[in-house]
Amino acid sequence: DGGITQSPKYLFRKEGQNVTLSCEQNLNHDAMYWYRQDPGQGLRLIYYSQIVNDFQKGDIAEGYSVSREKKESFPLTVTSAQKNPTAFYLCASSIWEGGYGYTFGSGTRLTVV
Amino acid sequence: GIQVEQSPPDLILQEGANSTLRCNFSDSVNNLQWFHQNPWGQLINLFYIPSGTKQNGRLSATTVATERYSLLYISSSQTTDSGVYFCAAYMEYGNKLVFGAGTILRVKS
Numbered sequence: 554d555g556g557i558t559q560s561p562k563y564l565f566r567k568e569g570q571n572v573t574l575s576c577e578q579n580l581n582h583d584a585m586y587w588y589r590q591d592p593g594q595g596l597r598l599i600y601y602s603q604i605v606n607d608f609q610k611g612d613i614a615e616g617y618s619v620s621r622e623k624k625e626s627f628p629l630t631v632t633s634a635q636k637n638p639t640a641f642y643l644c645a646s647s648i649w650e651g652g653y654g655y656t657f658g659s660g661t662r663l664t665v666v
Numbered sequence: 667g668i669q670v671e672q673s674p675p676d677l678i679l680q681e682g683a684n685s686t687l688r689c690n691f692s693d694s695v696n697n698l699q700w701f702h703q704n705p706w707g708q709l710i711n712l713f714y715i716p717s718g719t720k721q722n723g724r725l726s727a728t729t730v731a732t733e734r735y736s737l738l739y740i741s742s743s744q745t746t747d748s749g750v751y752f753c754a755a756y757m758e759y760g761n762k763l764v765f766g767a768g769t770i771l772r773v774k775s
Contacts, residue, residue: 586762595670595752595765611762641707652697652756652763657709 555580559644559658565666566631566638574629574661576644582656583648585627589613590641590660599642602627631663639665668693670755672766679743679773687738687769689753696756698729698736699763703750712738712751743773 557578566572578585584603588596598611602621616635621627627646631638644658669692679685691698697716703709713720713727715736720727724743729736740747750770754763 588765593767593770595767596754597765598762601762643707643709645709652699653714655699655701655711655754655763657701660707662707 557644557646557656557658559642559661561661562659564661564663566663568665569633571630571632572663574631574642574644574663576627576629576658577625578627578644578646578656579625580646580654580656581624582646582654583624584646585621586645586647587611587617587619587627587629588643588645590643596643599629638663668695668755668757668764670753670764670766672751672753672769674769675767676770677772679771681743681745681773681775683743683773684739684741685743685771687740687751687753687771689736689738689766691734691736691753691755693734693755694731695734696758698731699754699756700727700736700738701752701754702747703752703768705749709752740771743771745773745775747771748773 560575586601587599600619602608618630642661647655671690700712701709715727715729717731724741726739750768752768754765
């Protein structure tokens with residue numbers, strides 16, 4: 554079955570550490586996205602990518618980095634520069650033109666301890 | 667950029683009741699989508715509805731693009747309808763969805 558896989562489901566990070574969240578899709582979608590969700594709030598766009606080896610900053614990119622070396626994979630690194638990283642992170646993919654077929658992964662809950 | 671506002675922010679229903687959720691957007695959009703996030707965090711697309719009306723079982727949605735709003739109707743609500751409902755407007759510039767803050771729905775048995 555096609556879909557998006559995010560791992561891990563839960564992640565604990567010590568202050569000052571970088572952590573990488575995995576996102577893999579087998580839908581053959583061109584575009585991939587990373588969103589952050591805080592309690593009681595909507596989804597805010599961190600980074601997005603429309604093709605391999607290309608990505609753009611979203612609304613809250615500071616303290617995050619991404620790569621897109623393969624069409625199927627779009628990992629997100631939360632760096633120590635991100636001051637408030639505790640949140641729920643969602644990865645999504647879609648057909649590029651028109652935003653069709655938006656599909657979300659099941660999310661990673663990151664907690665700083 | 668485009669602003670997407672949802673109302674009400676919270677809604678509590680008794681099982682079997684009907685409800686209407688509203689989404690206003692500040693600019694012309696290419697499409698409007700509704701999503702449901704279950705209590706475990708999974709987001710599922712409910713409707714892709716740039717204009718007009720669509721129905722899927724007990725759910726239906728209407729978008730009036732000229733007046734910049736969309737409505738999601740839930741009839742005969744069930745406890746499994748609980749969660750957060752998001753609308754999202756698609757911006758052609760940047761090719762991205764802009765999400766509203768969501769409506770938290772709790773259906774009590």
